[in-house]
Amino acid sequence: MSDSYTRATFDxxxxxxxxxxEILPERGEGSRVWDQNGNEYVDFAGGIAVSILGHNHPGMVKALKDQADKIWHLSNVFTNKPALELADKLTEATFADKVFFANSGGEANEAAFKLARRYAHDNFGPEKSEILSFSKSFHGRTLFTVCVGGQPKYTEGFEPLPGGILHTEYNNIEAFKELISDKTCAVVMEPIQGEGGIIPADPEFVKQVRELCDKHNALLVFDEVQTGFGRTGDLYAYMGMGVTPDILTTAKSMGGGFPIGAMLTTTKIAASLVPGTHGSTYGGNPLGCAVSLAVLDAINTPEMMTAVKEKSAKIQSGLEAIGEKYGVFSGVRGKGMLLGAVLSDEWKGKARKFLEAGWANGVMCLVAGADVVRFAPAATITEADIEEGLARFDKAISELVS
Incomplete structure (x- = not known):
């Protein structure tokens, strides 16, 4: 074995x-990252919408170190204080009465979909089992969650696939009306489609989906894995939409970089997951919950939510100016610290080139499909880092179009 590892070692x-x-990041501070060669980057990617408090946040570091000196793991044979405190604060801050902890967004969604079917089975019978989702959606990488997601490229070669899952067009209420029925046990949607291209839900569409779910006794499941924990300028995106789900899933920013996820729901619905019906060995472990508590305490303040909105507006206007300057974007959409720059017709299918150009000029961003450049910086990013990151991205685009 060698003491020096490179990208080639991955292969x-x-x-x-x-x-x-090719970059091997070694350390981070706030919204700056340094690689193995000492090169510095402004982080507009946030570990794919995870690092909501940036890198090396002192509150998170302290929470991890303090808990590491106490107890790390217990399993679900026992409960623990950090888990109970986190669940208590989450239920106090949201519509939910009950929490199930997992390790990721995919696991949280797996739990949500199982619960939805179990609840329907318990209350309406086995024939009410269909899950209705949307094209371009993404809900995880387990076989069940990837099938609920509306992107066939993620299911190719993994057949036979779980059945009873239907897909329709996002933001198209007439198409939705044609599919929902009394056989529908749950409707699953992202308030903003992330991997599908940073596509916000139309408020009227969401309202009518909620009404139709009620009409057909179907549960409304909000996948807030990417939009939750303050990323949109509300603790959860549903809070700014005037619609409340029956089940909500959360992860990514929830741990700020430490693996943790959760499913939130009401007492009535949670009653269907009796002992033995579902579980997670590491879910709710003291380390993860202690870190998430620090994130929640830091993010869930009016001042922080206001800052997210203000910084988002600055980044969005900067991206729009770059798009207009070079003719590369047809628009910028999204909310808070989850924005997507939509490529113009001339540049469609080439989002990866923008990613690589950014790396070469010291700025990290993401893609959301082949036609959208995604930005998911920390809520704590400074004005100086926003300006520097935009300047570096501008330089990257100037080189790309030349």
């Missing part, structure tokens, strides 16, 4: 399901 020892950059 030697890792399963090839990822295609990572």
């Amino acid at each position: 030697e020892v890792m399963v090839p399901n990822y295609n990572p950059s």
Whole structure:
């Protein structure tokens, strides 16, 4: 073995399901990251909408170190104080009465979909089992969640697939009306489609979906894995939409970089998950919950939510100016610290090139499909880092179009 690892080492020892950059980040501070060669980057990517408080946040570091000196793991044979405190604060802050902890967004969604079917079975019978989702959606990488997601490229080659899952067009209420029925046990939607291209739900569409769910006794499940924990300028996006789900899933920013996820729901619905029906060995572990508590305390303040909205407006206007200057974007959409720059017709299908140009000029961003460049910076990003990141991105685009 060598003491020096490079991108080539990945090809030697890792399963090839990822295609990572040549960059090997070694440390971070706030919204800046340094790689193995000492190169510095402004982080507009946030670990794919995870690092809501940036890197090396002192509150998170302290919470982890303090808990590490106490107890790390217990399993679900026992409960623990950090888990109870986090669940208590989440239920106090949201519509929910009950919480189930997991390790990721995919696990949280798996729990939500199982609960929806179990609840329908208990209350209406086995024939009420259909799950209705939307094209371009993304809900995880387990076989069940990837099938609920509306992107066939993620299910190819994994057949036979779980059945009883239907898809319709996002933001198209007439198409939705044609599919929902008394056989529908749950409707699953993202308030803003993330992997599908940073596509916000139309408020009137969401309102009518809620009404039709009630009419057909179907549960409304909001996947807030990417939009939750303050990323949109509300603790959860549903709070700014005037619609309340029956089940909500959360992860990513919830741990600020530490793996944790959760499913939130009401007492009535939660009653269907009796002992033995579902579980997670690591879900609700003291380390993860202690870190998430620190994130929640830092993010869930009026001042922080106002800052998210103000900084979002600055980033969005900066991206719009770049798009107009170089003719590369047809628009910028999204909310809070989850924005997507939609490529103009000339540049469609080339989002990866923008990613690579950013890396070469010291700024990290993301893609959301082949036609959208995604930005998911920390809520704590400074004005100086916003300006520097936009300047570096501007330089990257100037080189790309030349």
